[in-house]
Amino acid sequence: MIRTLPNSRPYTIGFKIYIVCFFVFLFAPLLITCILAFNDSQFPSLPWKGFTLQWFTGNLPDRVGIFHDEINLHSIWTSVQVAFFVTLLATTVGTCGAFLFEQENFRFKQLLYFLMLAPLVIPGVILGISILLFSNSLGTFFEQHLHLELDFLGPGLPLVVLGQFSFITTLVTLVVSARLKKFDHTLEEAALNLGANRFEVIRYITLRFLKPAIIGSAAVAFLMSFENFNTTLFLVGSDPTLPINLYLQVRDGSTPVINAISFLLILGTSTAAVANLYFSRKRKD
Amino acid sequence: MKTSLRWSLFFFLTPVLLWLFLLIVLPHIDLLIMSFRMDTDDGKTIWTLSNYLNFFHEPIYWLTFVRTAVYSIIVTLLTLVITFPLAFYITKVVGLRFQGFFMTIILMPFWVSELVRVYGWMILLRESGVINHFLLKFGLLRHPVEMLYHDSTMIMGLVYTSMLFMVVPLISVLESLDDGLIEAAYDLGANMWHILFKIIIPHAVPGIVSGCIVVFMLTLGNYLTPNLMGGKNSLWFTEQIYNEFIASFNWNQGAAFGFLLLVLSSLVIWAGLKMSGQKLSQVVQ
Numbered sequence: 001m002i003r004t005l006p007n008s009r010p011y012t013i014g015f016k017i018y019i020v021c022f023f024v025f026l027f028a029p030l031l032i033t034c035i036l037a038f039n040d041s042q043f044p045s046l047p048w049k050g051f052t053l054q055w056f057t058g059n060l061p062d063r064v065g066i067f068h069d070e071i072n073l074h075s076i077w078t079s080v081q082v083a084f085f086v087t088l089l090a091t092t093v094g095t096c097g098a099f100l101f102e103q104e105n106f107r108f109k110q111l112l113y114f115l116m117l118a119p120l121v122i123p124g125v126i127l128g129i130s131i132l133l134f135s136n137s138l139g140t141f142f143e144q145h146l147h148l149e150l151d152f153l154g155p156g157l158p159l160v161v162l163g164q165f166s167f168i169t170t171l172v173t174l175v176v177s178a179r180l181k182k183f184d185h186t187l188e189e190a191a192l193n194l195g196a197n198r199f200e201v202i203r204y205i206t207l208r209f210l211k212p213a214i215i216g217s218a219a220v221a222f223l224m225s226f227e228n229f230n231t232t233l234f235l236v237g238s239d240p241t242l243p244i245n246l247y248l249q250v251r252d253g254s255t256p257v258i259n260a261i262s263f264l265l266i267l268g269t270s271t272a273a274v275a276n277l278y279f280s281r282k283r284k285d
Numbered sequence: 286m287k288t289s290l291r292w293s294l295f296f297f298l299t300p301v302l303l304w305l306f307l308l309i310v311l312p313h314i315d316l317l318i319m320s321f322r323m324d325t326d327d328g329k330t331i332w333t334l335s336n337y338l339n340f341f342h343e344p345i346y347w348l349t350f351v352r353t354a355v356y357s358i359i360v361t362l363l364t365l366v367i368t369f370p371l372a373f374y375i376t377k378v379v380g381l382r383f384q385g386f387f388m389t390i391i392l393m394p395f396w397v398s399e400l401v402r403v404y405g406w407m408i409l410l411r412e413s414g415v416i417n418h419f420l421l422k423f424g425l426l427r428h429p430v431e432m433l434y435h436d437s438t439m440i441m442g443l444v445y446t447s448m449l450f451m452v453v454p455l456i457s458v459l460e461s462l463d464d465g466l467i468e469a470a471y472d473l474g475a476n477m478w479h480i481l482f483k484i485i486i487p488h489a490v491p492g493i494v495s496g497c498i499v500v501f502m503l504t505l506g507n508y509l510t511p512n513l514m515g516g517k518n519s520l521w522f523t524e525q526i527y528n529e530f531i532a533s534f535n536w537n538q539g540a541a542f543g544f545l546l547l548v549l550s551s552l553v554i555w556a557g558l559k560m561s562g563q564k565l566s567q568v569v570q
Binding site for chain 1 (some may be wrong): 291292293294296297298300301302304305308309310311312313316317319336367370371374377378379380381389390391392393394396397398399400401402405406407408409413414415417418419438445464467468471476498502505506507508510512513523526527531533536539540543546547550551554
C-alpha cells in the first residue's frame with residue numbers, strides 16, 4: 001500500500017505502468033514540438049527529412065527563421081515590455097497589500113481582504129471584458145463632458161498591462177503576506193526603540209527580510225504576464241503580444257517557426273524552473 | 286507614534302484601494318449595468334431585460350451554457366481521477382530520494398504557456414499529425430483519421446491543461462496524512478479499498494475540494510483549448526462571449542453573457558466551499 005508496508009507484485013507493477021503512461025502523456029506534446037523544430041520540412045509534421053537549424057537562423061524567401069522573423073520578434077518584444085510593467089506594478093502594489101493586511105488594522109479589513117482574493121476566482125475572460133467596458137465608459141465620459149480624448153483608454157498595451165495587473169497583484173500579495181507572517185516583530189520593536197521611524201524600519205529591516213519572497217513573486221508575475229491569453233485577448237489593440245500572435249498563426253495554419261519559438265520558450269521556462277529550484281534549495285541549506 | 290502609524294496605513298491603503306476599485310469593483314458594476322442596457326434603433330439607450338431574455342429564448346445560447354457547465358464538471362472529475370493516484374504515488378509510494386525529482390518534472394510542463402501545450406497536441410493529433418503517421422506506417426490504419434476537433438479531444442486537452450491545479454493541492458494534503466494511520470489499518474486487517482475509502486479519501490477532502498474548485502473555474506473560463514481543439518460544433522461559452530464582443534460588436538449582449546458566466550462560476554465555488562466547510566482564503570493558498 002505504501003512504501004513502509006509489503007506490497008503485492010501486481011500492485012507495484014501496475015502502479016509503475018500507470019506512472020510511466022502519465023509521464024508519456026505529460027511530455028509527449030512538448031517533446032514532439034521541440035523535435036519538429038529541427039525537421040527540414042515546410043510543415044510541422046513527420047516524416048523526418050533531416051536535421052536543420054533553418055527555422056531558427058534561416059533567411060530564405062520560403063523559410064524565415066525566428067531570428068529574422070520581424071513580426072514574431074516584435075510580438076516577443078511587446079510581451080517583454082508588457083510583462084516588465086506588469087511585474088513592476090504588481091510587485092509594488094502587492095507588497096503594499098501584504099503590509100496592509102498583515103500589519104495594519106482598520107474598519108472593513110475583512111471585506112477588503114475578500115475583495116483582494118476575488119480576482120483569483122473571476123474567470124480571466126470576465127476580467128478582460130469588464131475592464132474593456134469600464135475603460136470604454138470612462139473614455140466616452142471624458143470625451144463628452146471634458147472634451148478630452150484619452151487614447152490609453154482604448155484597447156491597447158496600457159489596457160493590457162492594467163488587465164493583467166488586476167489579477168497578478170493578488171498572487172504577489174498572497175506570496176509576500178505568507179513570508180511577512182513569519183517575520184519576527186521584536187526586530188521592528190528593537191529598531192523603533194533605537195530611534196528609527198516607521199519607514200526606516202520598513203526599508204532597512206522588513207523589506208530586507210521580504211526580499212526572497214518579493215523576487216520570487218516578481219519572477220512568477222513576469223511569467224504569468226508573458227503567457228497570459230484570456231484577459232489579454234479582449235484588451236489587445238493592433239499590437240499583439242506573443243501568445244495572441246502565436247494563437248492567430250496556429251489558428252490559421254502553422255509553419256515550423258512556431259515550433260522554433262515554442263522550443264525557445266520551453267528551454268527558457270525550464271531553465272528558469274531549474275534555477276528557481278536550485279536557489280530555493282540553497283537558501284534552505 | 287500614533288500619527289506615523291496613521292500615515293503608514295494611508296500609504297499602504299491608497300494603492301490597494303485604487304487597484305481594487307478601479308480595476309475590480311467599478312468594472313464589474315459597469316458590466317452589470319451594461320447587461321441591462323440596450324441601444325434602440327433611434328440612437329437612444331434604454332433599460333431593458335432583453336439581453337437576458339434573448340439568452341433564454343435562443344436555444345443556441347443556453348444550450349452552449351449548459352454544455353460548457355456539464356463538460357467542465359466532467360473535466361474536473363476526470364482530472365481528479367487521473368491525478369489522485371499520481372499524487373498518492375509521489376507522496377506515499379515512491380522512494381523518498383525521488384520525491385523532489387518527481388515534483389520538479391511534474392511542475393515543469395506547466396510553466397510552459399498553454400498555447401504551446403495545445404499546439405503540441407495539435408501536431409500529434411491532426412490528420413497529417415505524428416500519431417497518424419505512425420499508425421499508417423505500422424499498417425494499423427489505411428487512411429489517416431482526423432483525431433482533432435472532437436468533443437473527446439477537447440476534454441482531453443482541458444484535462445491536460447488543468448492537471449497541475451489538481452495535483453498541487455492533492456500532494457500537499459496527502460503529505461499531511463500520517464503514514465502510521467495507514468500502517469495501523471493494515472495491521473488490523475483492512476484491505477486496500479477500505480484504507481482508501483475510510484482513511485485516505487476522508488483525509489484528502491480539503492485538497493480535493495480546493496483542487497476541484499480551481500480546475501472547474503479555469504475550465505469554465507478557458508478559451509484557447511476549446512477554440513483550437515474543439516470542432517465547429519463544440520462551442521464553448523467563452524467563445525460565445527467573444528463573438529458578441531468582437532464579431533457582432535453587441536457589447537450589451539456580451540455583458541449579459543459575461544455576467545451569467547460569472548454567476549455560474551461564483552455559485553459553484555460557493556457551493557463547493559459550503560459543502561466542505563472551508564473558507565475562500567484557505568482554498569486559494
